[in-house]
Amino acid sequence: MQNSPNYFNPEIETASREYLHAIQSARLIKMVYNCYNNVPFYKKKFDEIGLLPQDIKTIDDITKLPFTVKQDLRDNYPFDLFAVPKEKVVRIHASSGTTGKQTVVGYTKGDLENWSEGCARAITAAGGTHSDYVHISYGYGLFTGGLGLHYGAEKLGATVIPVSSGNTARQVQILQDFGSNILCCTPSYALYIGETIKEMGIDPKTLPLRAAICGAEPWTENMRKEIEKSLAVKAYDIYGLSEIAGPGVGYDCCAQDGMHICEDYYYPEIVDADTLEPVPDGTFGELVFTCIGKEALPLVRYRTRDISAITHEKCACGRTLVKMQKPRGRSDDMLIIRGVNVFPSQVEHVILSLGMEPNYQIVVERIHNLDVMKINIEMSESLFSDSMRQVERTEKRICSSLQETLGVATTVHLVEPRTLPRSEGKAIRVIDNRKI
Ligand code: DLL
Secondary structure: OOOOOOOOOHHHHOOOHHHHHHHHHHHHHHHHHHHHHHOHHHHHHHHHOOOOHHHOOOHHHHHHOOOEOHHHHHHOOOOOOOOOOHHHOOEEEEEOOOOOOOEEEEEOHHHHHHHHHHHHHHHHHOOOOOOOEEEEOOOOOOOHHHHHHHHHHHHHOOEEEOOOOOOHHHHHHHHHHHHOOEEEEOHHHHHHHHHHHHHOOOOHHHOOOOEEEEEOOOOOHHHHHHHHHHHOOEEEEEEEEOOOOEEEEEEEOOOOOOEEEOOOOEEEEEEOOOOOOEOOOOOOEEEEEEEOOOOOOOOOOEEEEEEEOEEOOOOOOOOOOOEEOOOOEEOOOOEEEOOEEEOHHHHHHHHHHOOOOOOEEEEEEEEOOEEEEEEEEEOOHHHHOOOHHHHHHHHHHHHHHHHHHHOOOOEEEEEOOOOOOOOOOOOOOEEEOOOO
16 A cells, blocks of 8 residues: 555455455454453443353344443543553544533544544545645544544645635635645535635636545535536545544545445444334435444444445445445434534523523524524513613623534524424424525
8 A cells, every 4th residue: 555646445445245244253353352341331231231242253243232322422421431541542532512521532543543544545535646635624623524534645645735624715725826636624615615716716627626525514416516516526425423433434436326434444234213123225224333443432333323324235436345325314403513513402501501591493504505503592581671782792692602612603693582483392493494
């Protein structure tokens, strides 16, 4: 791989099912021992169902293992699910939690190598080589997007331009002046960059940009067409979640009809979201991953809550790695606003902690290709009878507290008492007007 212009790994990416089965079985067995011996949470879970590590003999035994859910990470916040001593953990990332607590993930050096390899495979599958300039507009920091693709591009030997998100006119200037070939950002931001290019009077065809690698939020085939047109590129999907690694768990190839999963590191299953029973190939259900190649945080049968389908046929691109369909939605209430995960319960927590009534509605729109979140909150009778200035001050206070907790911009409108719709069943907390 060292002298290769890209990171295509035929030994794995075009391997026979038998070869993959052998690798996956060996890795699962090792992982199960690691969990049993080093993570008290898993030892307890296995003991509860009378499962011993030696009961797992091949990857086909995976269904004997218990599921892990996001709440388990919260209950073991921040580091109690780590299977290695602190000195072996070389990186921490995190994603938003429901009540302010983040979901914390950790990586050993080996984990970072494998994660970077997934991202290098993704950039390669999008046509990237070591000669390319890779412009990264995913956020850097605890979010896995920026640093994940950064190390993937470096592993490939490409030149990384670590721009991070924001300041779109400057992004366009850099795309132009540095001659970026591959843009990595959320699909909504790719569209926004496309609009800005147009506004700046630049013909996208004059830019050396060839590909956009977009993920971290749901997007449609129509958005793909728009991105391809407005940036004059091919747009590739990339999937991932911090609990499993970050970006690069799955990635589009030239066929652009489903994402190959790095199943040598992250073993996928699709289960019925209600019965949790496996469903046949091609059937949509909840995507579940087992981290068979991870040392620091080896999650067993992690329920992603993403609804997708997987298929095992060989792809037109030659890869045999299993393919997942674009996630169609979630089996929980998590919203993704500009790539940031937001739970309605986080909003409620902030509102209540500021002494407001629990009557609120979250409205999400897509304006000029960017997600905009507005939160309508009913005032109490006493606040309603206060001066306009007092109401505005309260709005500002709630707004900055929400922005601090959620990590994403929002507007807040205090509305008159008893004006938000009431429901006889579940309260309708979210109105998502985005066409996704
Ligand atoms: O979003 C990791 C990532 C960064 C992926 C950059 C791709 C590119 P989290 O913040 O933990 O990690 O959010 C994970 O985002 O469970 C999905 O619901 C959603 N998601 C990620 N990629 C896609 C995609 C990153 N391509 C959650 N299509 C996941 C649809 C996606 N949804």
